Amino acid sequence: MSEIVRPVEELTQAEAAAELARLALTIAENDRLYHLEDAPKISDAEYDAMRLRNAAIETRFPELVRSDSPSLKVGAAPSAAFTQVVHSVPMLSLDNVFTDEDVVDFIASVRRFLAWPADREIIFTAEPKIDGLSMSLRYENRRLVTAATRGDGTTGENVTANIRTIKEIPQHLPKDAPDVVEVRGEVYMRRDDFFALNQRMAETGQVFANPRNSAAGSLRQKDPEVTRSRPLKFFAYAWGETSEPLGETQYDVVQRFGDWGFQINKLMDRCHSVEDILAHYRAIEAQRSELPYDIDGVVYKVDRLDLQARLGFRSRSPRWATAHKFAAEKATTVLTGIDIQVGRTGALTPVARLHPVTVGGVVVTNATLHNEDYIRGIGNNGQPIRDGRDIRVGDTVIVQRAGDVIPQIIDVVLEKRPADAVRYVFPDRCPACGSHAVREEGEAVRRCTGGLICPAQAVERLRHFVSRNALDIEGLGEKQIEFFFNAEDPALRVRAPADIFTLKARQEKSLTKLENIEGFGAVSVRKLFAAIDDRRQVEFSRFLFGLGIRHIGETNAKRLARHFLSFSALRAAAESAVIPQGKGDPGNAAWQEINGINGIGDVVAEGVVEFFAEDHNREAVDALLQEVTPLDEQPVGEVSSPVAGKTVVFTGSLEKMSRDEAKAMAEKLGAKVAGSVSKKTDLVVAGPGAGSKLKQATDLGIEVIDEDAWFVRVGKV
Structure with missing residues (x-):
């Protein structure tokens, strides 16, 4: 059975x-193909779906956010050709939203971050999202440099x-422009110009896939005269460094760009409510096909620049802006x-096998079915979905590529249902080991009770242990x-993590030699054992992450490691911690210490404590510690x-x-923000109404x- 991506809610x-x-x-890889090669191999919808899946x-x-996460990166490394x-x-990117509800959530997040009253207006700008190549133009003393x-x-x-070959881009700015200003926007190509260019290029056997690729490819020519021959255009809509303020609002600054001679988008408008924003989105979407250039959504930005400054940025995107992408494509199949x-x-996760169908430029053969309730036509809240229509093998179904890397089945075409189609009966036994599969009260997921005897679970645990962000053992x-x-x-048998590190010793005493088995060889076996030995000392956070403790991903493992500094200290705290029983019970000091770490909360803390409360887990860890030494974390100021x-x-x-x-301000200044007061707390900032924490x-x-x-202390007065 081919592997597919599991539904996010059940991962x-x-x-x-x-x-x-x-x-x-x-x-x-797709960033490289898109930004550097100008030769994407997937559609924009597919790319957006992958980013959305990653974000979800x-x-x-x-706690699992990786150091190389796409959410922490923008674009791709610059080409060595320039x-x-x-x-x-x-030059940061924008987060994407896809539904009206997402837009409401975005606006709510802005209000929540600013603690903005519900009855007080926040104005947003809304403008088409141009499908082109982002560009920053730096002017010094009003001259393009x-x-x-x-x-x-x-x-x-x-x-x-x-860039100097593009007629729409001013080489000089008027006298009212600042001494230093970076005007940013999008280089693009109109559709009619794109088709005309491709007709000419067809004679050479080289054509572009779409106007965006055409614009990017034309701009990345080593010979500027080639670029000059291409009909490139530029919309200005943002800015970088400036030697003086450009205005008080997003809208006014963009209009000022227009006064300087830049092309600005006439569809940009100010919106005073969610209803205004969505109405403008639909108006732009309705004329999308009639516009002379490609767009793939509408961008919303908080209009007031002082509020933008307060909202600030995440790692790769501003909190004050988002892109509302146009709807995903749908298709029908069996x-x-x-x-x-x-x-x-x-x-146990159900996976739909589909008659191959193209959705959003991608051939789809699998789709998520989420869980047994979803198949039955029941939503997470227990209410009917699809008007209660269940999903059966043989059904003609509607497939949509929305926010997931793989698509989902969103509905059934009842009039095409075969007469012999029967309701799907979800298995109550594990297909991997035959153990009972039970569904606990309040859970949407049915789980195998086989535990350690279930090969599917045991193998996945081992894969996780040796994975790149855990012990990272090459060759396994x-x-x-x-x-x-x-x-x-x-x-040869490996059933638990410690078995990996005893494999070499067991091999030396055995008549069965690994190098004599097909698929292995003397060199590969030597490298494998060397890779295993190389991980007998490993960073504390990697060791902790590799244990596969529920809710302890890479980020939470690092948080715990930075706090406790040694695995033995974490284990001692976890084994002595007492989980609170009901409201009013604070738990003991060890529990409060774990739970009080910034980013760790009740659910994560319980996962740690419950792991070390299990005898078989402690035995597995003890066996592993005989072979592997987790290195102490070294405290560092950031x-x-x-x-x-x-x-x-x-x-x-x-x-x-x-x-x-x-919290964002404190963390940016290198502080650790905790949710509770303990002996390790250095400073408490108390506002009106402070209660037990102040005491x-x-x-x-x-x-x-x-x-x-606080503002005086951090120099923000």
Whole structure:
């Protein structure tokens, strides 16, 4: 059975980590093809779906966010064919939304971050999202000096000579322009110009796939005269470094660009409510096909620049803007079968097998069916979906590529249902081991009870343990893990993590030699054992992540490692912690310490404590510690500021900033923000209404300041 992507809501941590690793590689490769080669191999919808899938998994598992995550990166590294330009202000990307509900959530997130009253208006701008190549034009003393592509957001390609050939881009700015200003926007090609160019290019056997590729390819010519022959255009809509403020609102600054001679989009408008925003979106969508250029959505931005400054940025995108992408494509096909996959935690996931169909430029053969309720026509809230229509093998179904890497079945065409189609009966036994599959009350997922005897779960645990972000043992891939797990000879068998590290010693005493088995060889075996020995000392966070503790992904493992500094300290705290029983029960000090770490909460803390409460887990860890030494974490200060490295707690009502804003500010300054007060707390910022945390801080002799003093302390007065 071919592997497919599991529904986000049912992913285990190991599955999520593995998928994020695959997505990071796939998206990076497609970024390279799109941004550098101008030769994408997938549609925009497919690319957006992968990014959305990545974001959805990271939202559910924030602890798994990878250092090479697409959510932390913008574009692709600049091409070596051009000299590089370091952007004085990073060129970030935009987050995407896809539904009206997403737009409502975006606006709510802005209000929530700013603590903005519901009855107070926030104006947004809305403008078409041009499908072109992002560009930054730097003017000094009102003269164009540099033009650079976005690149990876920090460093772009110097294409100044080529940009000078575009007639729509001013070489000089008027006297009212600042001494230094970076005007940013999109280089694009009109559709009619694209078709005309392709007709000419067809004679050479080289044609472009779409106007965006045509614009990018034309701009990346080594010979500026080739670029000059291409009908490129430019819309201005943003800016980077400026030597003086350009205005007070997004809309006014863009209109000023128009006064300077730049082309600006006439469809840009101010919107005063959600209803205004969505009406403008639909108006632009309705005339999409009639526009002379390609667009793939509508961009919304908070209009007031002072509010933009307060909202700030995430790692790769501003909090004050988002792109509302146009709807995904749909297709109709036949459901030929339903398979059941078993994950590391025993979750049984139904997978639809489809008669191949093209959706959004991609041939689809699999789709998610989420869980047994979804097949029956019941939603997560217990209410009917699809008007209660169930899904049966043989049905003609409607498939949509929306937010997932794989599509989902959104409805059934009842009039085409075969007369002999029967209701699907979800299995109550695990297809991998035959154990009972049970569904706990309140759960949407049915899980195998086989535990360690279930090969599907055990193999997934081992795969996770040796994966790149865990112990990263080279030479132990999926096929090798399955081989060692299923080996009949005890000298070759690997059923638990510790078995990996005893494999070499068992081999030396056995008559069965691994190098004599097909698929292995003396060199590969030597390299495998060397790779295993190389991981006998491993970073604390990697070791912890590799254990596969529920809710402990890469990020949470690092948080715990940075706090406890040693695995033994974490284990001691976890084994002595007492989980609170009901409201009013605070748990003991060890529980409060784990639960109080910034980013760790009740669910994650319970996962850690419950793991070490199980005898078989402690035995497996003890066996592993006989072979592997987790290295102690070294404390490091991240930022030079008065609060860098300090643990700060905010309590009470904050009047000058929201709680989210306060947390973001403190973390940016290198502080650790905790949710509860303990002996390790360095500073408490208390607003009006501060209660038990303030008293606890006073009792412990911890420094307490108010909100005004906080701004003085961090130099933000």
